[in-house]
Amino acid sequence: MGSETAAPPGSHEGGASPWAPAPYRVVERAQETADTATLALEPVEPAPPPGFVPGQFHMLYAPDIGEAAISISGAPSDPRRRVHTIRSAGRVTDALTRARVGDVVGLRGPYGRGWPLREAEGKDLLLVVGGLGLPPLRPVLYEVLAHRDRFRRVEIAYGARTPKDLVYYDEIQAWRARKDLRFQVTVDRAGVDWYGDVGIVSQRIPDMRFDPSSAVAFLCGPEIMMRGSAQALVDRGMSRSSVYVSMERNMKCGFGQCGHCQFGPYLLCRDGPVLPYSSVERYFALREL
Amino acid sequence: MRSPKPDLRGELREHPFLRGMDPGFLQAIEGATQERSFGTGDPLIREGEAAKEMLLVQQGKIGLELVAPDRPRLSLLTVGPGEIVGWSWLIPPHIWLSDGRALKPTRVLAIDGASLRAVLEDRPKDAYQFMLRLVPVISRRLQIARIQVMDIHGV
Ligand SMILES: Cc1cc2nc3c(=O)[nH]c(=O)nc-3n(C[C@H](O)[C@H](O)[C@H](O)COP(=O)(O)OP(=O)(O)OC[C@H]3O[C@@H](n4cnc5c(N)ncnc54)[C@H](O)[C@@H]3O)c2cc1C
Ligand code: FES
Numbered sequence: 046m047g048s049e050t051a052a053p054p055g056s057h058e059g060g061a062s063p064w065a066p067a068p069y070r071v072v073e074r075a076q077e078t079a080d081t082a083t084l085a086l087e088p089v090e091p092a093p094p095p096g097f098v099p100g101q102f103h104m105l106y107a108p109d110i111g112e113a114a115i116s117i118s119g120a121p122s123d124p125r126r127r128v129h130t131i132r133s134a135g136r137v138t139d140a141l142t143r144a145r146v147g148d149v150v151g152l153r154g155p156y157g158r159g160w161p162l163r164e165a166e167g168k169d170l171l172l173v174v175g176g177l178g179l180p181p182l183r184p185v186l187y188e189v190l191a192h193r194d195r196f197r198r199v200e201i202a203y204g205a206r207t208p209k210d211l212v213y214y215d216e217i218q219a220w221r222a223r224k225d226l227r228f229q230v231t232v233d234r235a236g237v238d239w240y241g242d243v244g245i246v247s248q249r250i251p252d253m254r255f256d257p258s259s260a261v262a263f264l265c266g267p268e269i270m271m272r273g274s275a276q277a278l279v280d281r282g283m284s285r286s287s288v289y290v291s292m293e294r295n296m297k298c299g300f301g302q303c304g305h306c307q308f309g310p311y312l313l314c315r316d317g318p319v320l321p322y323s324s325v326e327r328y329f330a331l332r333e334l
Numbered sequence: 335m336r337s338p339k340p341d342l343r344g345e346l347r348e349h350p351f352l353r354g355m356d357p358g359f360l361q362a363i364e365g366a367t368q369e370r371s372f373g374t375g376d377p378l379i380r381e382g383e384a385a386k387e388m389l390l391v392q393q394g395k396i397g398l399e400l401v402a403p404d405r406p407r408l409s410l411l412t413v414g415p416g417e418i419v420g421w422s423w424l425i426p427p428h429i430w431l432s433d434g435r436a437l438k439p440t441r442v443l444a445i446d447g448a449s450l451r452a453v454l455e456d457r458p459k460d461a462y463q464f465m466l467r468l469v470p471v472i473s474r475r476l477q478i479a480r481i482q483v484m485d486i487h488g489v
Binding site for chain 2 (some may be wrong): 175176177204205206210215229233234235236237239240241242243244245248252266269270
């Protein structure tokens with residue numbers, strides 16, 4: 046079972062240079078939404094890739110274009126396969142979402158500190174998720190469901206822009222049908238054919254069932270959503286240090302060398318992306334960070 | 335419309351919006367309260383129509399929807415148990431500003447708006463407490479609308 050661990054220095058792949066990506070082949074591709082695709086990658090080389098923990102990310106390289114930080118969204122139990130869900134937001138991510146089965150892309154990592162799942166053992170676990178915050182939390186769900194007895198109540202609130210922007214649609218239906226977790230979906234707006242909740246995801250927090258003195262929350266999504274949700278959890282009695290957020294900043298090296306991902310005193314690629322809300326709360330308010 | 339249930343008084347007192355309000359105030363509005371049930375898809379309120387009641391949701395889910403000419407009907411917010419629908423019954427000209435439709439079997443407590451306004455006029459202290467509950471609802475909905483307009487997932 047994963048605990049939070051930074052990838053040790055030199056755990057990158059690709060031989061001598063920490064910057065050199067290893068070649069990975071696209072073995073499966075699923076179109077999630079109009080602009081988002083999930084790619085399953087396997088190393089071209091026979092050596093197995095290093096393990097990862099939920100919440101860590103890779104630097105993916107689109108040949109001749111460049112690199113982008115992309116979270117690992119597959120199961121940690123599958124040693125060779127690396128799954129990523131990518132939304133086309135610019136040049137690199139657009140090229141990656143267009144990759145076809147058989148294409149080769151580059152991969153470095155895993156990097157960063159993941160979700161502190163061990164801390165949630167024996168407690169209630171809350172996942173509050175906005176938009177593409179679900180991919181970095183899907184490995185958490187896989188781990189939790191593989192070891193369900195280690196956790197008490199598991200509550201998930203997932204918000205997306207519209208029903209068409211929901212990723213992992215079929216999997217969500219299966220999770221929603223389970224009795225051992227509660228998976229609520231909210232969209233920001235919808236047509237009248239949508240009978241689910243409409244509003245913003247933090248609205249679900251007053252209705253979540255948990256013991257604030259013995260709960261851990263993982264938040265991932267747009268910063269404004271994480272801020273509102275963290276505050277709503279604190280309002281319900283949770284301590285700031287039991288609420289974790291995953292921060293995104295532009296990454297270049299991924300291993301603490303270039304300083305691109307600085308956020309207050311933290312280098313997010315090395316000290317994050319997952320950090321306790323108690324550590325980042327005051328930097329949230331600083332606009333220029 | 336159904337006849338009021340015997341435990342309607344208890345339900346009114348226990349609804350999160352009114353819980354803890356002065357017993358005299360609650361007693362004063364009891365007689366103006368009725369229970370209503372709606373099936374999936376049934377309209378509860380309609381934009382442009384007279385807003386005659388305050389609705390406290392007991393069970394189910396209500397979708398608040400906007401209709402504009404030449405545009406598909408848009409669902410903006412769903413409200414559920416413990417929440418309220420609208421404040422147009424309070425503010426002249428007492429006209430609903432959106433449509434509201436039951437998205438599943440729904441039960442509400444409906445308080446007659448004119449009677450409620452009269453009780454609030456008569457009891458300024460309770461009216462202040464009532465406003466301290468209503469304004470945060472309006473403020474939260476404004477905040478939700480702002481975040482929806484910002485389109486935080488769309489960047
Ligand atoms: C730890 C971490 C994990 C992440 N995980 C994921 C993940 O799992 N999935 C995922 O999809 N993303 C993820 N991201 C985000 C992803 O890294 C970025 O979207 C990506 O780096 C963008 O790179 P790009 O070259 O595609 O876009 P860029 O070209 O760098 O564009 C980025 C932004 O700038 C805008 N832009 C692009 N060109 C222009 C222009 N000419 N003028 C003005 N604006 C422009 C784009 O609209 C976009 O908003 C993660 C980021 C971090 C830090
Ligand atoms: S990306 Fe280079 S220090 Fe973090």
